[in-house]
Amino acid sequence: MDKGKVYSIDWEKYLQPERLRQSGTHASIEWDSRNQFESDFGRVIFCPAIRRMHDKTQVIPLTSGDTILTRLTHSMQVMSVAESFAHYYTRSESFIRTYGEKAYAYDASISAILRTAALLHDIGNPPFGHFGEITIQNYFKKYLEDHHIIKERQAWDFTQFDGNALGLRIVSMLQYTGTLDGLNLTYPTLGAYLKYPNKGKANGDGYVGEHKHGIFETEEALFDKIVSCCNMKVDDKRIKRHPLSFLVEAADSICYGTMDMEDGYNIQWYTFDNMVETLNKYIYQIAIKNKKVDALKKYLTDAKKPETFSIEKLIGFNRKWKDGTEKDKRRLILDFRVALIGYLTKLAIDNFENNLEAIDKGEYSNELLKDDDLDVFGALSDFAQRKIIARRDIQELELTGNSVINGLLDILMSYAFSEDKKFRKKIKAVISKSRMEATLHENFNKEVRFKTFNEEDLWNFDIEQLDNYSKLRLIVDFVASMTDKYSLELYQKFAGLKM
Template structure:
């Protein structure tokens, strides 16, 4: 059975394996609070401000990008952490609550909420698909005829695995430990605690880390009492907060962009869930506020906006309550590692039907809208083309080819150094350098570099 003493392990990998001391002192902060600060001030966090959430290259500053989305997930996670530490301490932590729960738990959840999308490539989930498709088209060229072991991490490239790689290896402070986060934070960041070799046999839909980070993951599991296929309990909470953020807040952005209206959401939910108690409770409260706003002389757009804001408030409140109820009910199975691979807090809660209906609304009105599809197609083409050009630089490294030399030099010096020092096979480390380079770019920088290289490549 898992225990919180290990799960909240505030030790850092550098303290166990390094030769030097951790940079600076805590200055009154607990170690898990320092993790949040390290993530907040990291360069990849700032880059998320120019990465797609739903709408690529969005010019309306009110519409969310990856950074605003991540801050909102972090805020939701921290709020739930406060409730767990103060209102559900005995139910969740029991006799294992000797640590500084009131400070550690909200800080840890805030940290993993902020970090959860750090490794996502430009142009959102379409960017992941574009990277996967490039490797599928070029598998033989990159990996050879029979090297299926090396290729799996890239044919199924995923931003979650890239996030773990980024914070443990790519984001350098002054050594090779990445951001040198605590074991507790690293363990709870692993949304999919399996490798590509075990995905199917253990029933998970994707891998959560690359072969290159296998040793780090095993060290993290050893220090937190976890093992392959077993999630940290707070991973479920972070996942639920991410789901809330995109289910409800993406819908708010859809209305903000005038793609749909508050009335469209009301009609959709009434059609999908006429008898669901939580759905009807949220709608009743939101429609009551909408009626008040109609009497305030607002314009149709203002009415839409403020009505959606109140819908957001009521929806999030109901979903957070459902998450907490579900966690309290299922905590024993979670601590025993007995939840199935597809288990989520929201889907096992009283908010399940509401979430399913909202996901469908977001898909129909947002993710499949013509404007989104058009820009995703552009993004796909940009990523595919820039991977072609960067691969020339990587595969012809050291050869007498001026374009190859230039393209290789345009890759981050830090990434090139890690590539040189990698102990993975030659094919693997070359593929990983390409994935590192592309996934680290922002939307606008990828377009800029694409155009620059294309002009030189001809």
């Protein structure tokens, strides 16, 4: 791409600072010089759902080690990379030349949106991560096949359960303080968060934003407002991603791709040489398969042998200090990770700029890191599957998670659909008060903006008053919002394994 030119996307169409409800708090503080998107960040970082992420591990669940990534530390790292993307893009000479005086306002807005959306990106992940998602999906595929109690559209929210969809529900409603507005974030921040702006069934062969079912029925009205405000509608049938969501996705991929590898190395699951050799072999084989051998040429240790491709040469990594002495093991993995993040960051921002016109038109249907002749991110993903995810201890913990989530759902479902009122009543003692209040407000008092419930309201409420979809919604909201350890402890109590 000619760095002297930037595709002149109309950022005004994507950055309108509108909310579901215009809050008086931010505007009423005269000395508060933050823009609306910077206000969003404050709302998010102080919310309880963010705090709970410290007890959700990234890859290795239920670990007692204090150096292993949690969802919170991972999200902070994603936030850092995403903010770097903003600065690389909006502080370049070409961007400033293209947008003139508006460039500085765009820099502040885009930076704040990316920072907040990145911090949010995993907020809807259930216990035990992506395997927890699969467990919930499989549970309801079987249950709803045997019990036809809700409509097909409603069933997708459970049989195709996705943490991204739950995340939108958490920030827009389940952070409940007497109103159904949740954190009341701006539409552009929510648009950048939405990885899968798709109300329909997952379509793995379709547009990148349709690869998963990303919107629950309960958030459809909000989603329509986000789409309208953020210029995300292509035509009557097609919805495109917000352009900034591509950068949030890339920042997430960079962080889990590099940090999971570093975690495994620090646990001593493999040596540095084994790691590098595995990555080199994958990249070489993919280049041969895709007939991209020419892309290897500058990064060979022997100019005549493509099989001598070196990822170290590609990312500009050196095993020695400038004085020729060898780096120790800790410094090796740290410097390798830094160099790898640098390579992937440049790849992502270059692909973003090169494809911005297609992104703007809703025609770009790829992840930024996958537009790479050498498929470095593919090498990291393959390595993680072979050397980390496939390990016996990881598989055993995932099976534990499967038992925990299935067990909790079995018990809560039996309570919710019991014919005996005494059993139905027990569910109110288990599910948190704020979840129960949010359910009462959403189902019976939706026309009231602010609502206060007293003990009598909760005492007299019978879950039988809810329709079947709302019963399932309440249970899944509760289980999927749990931390790893809390879900295990609660299951052990329910199963009589722990008093």
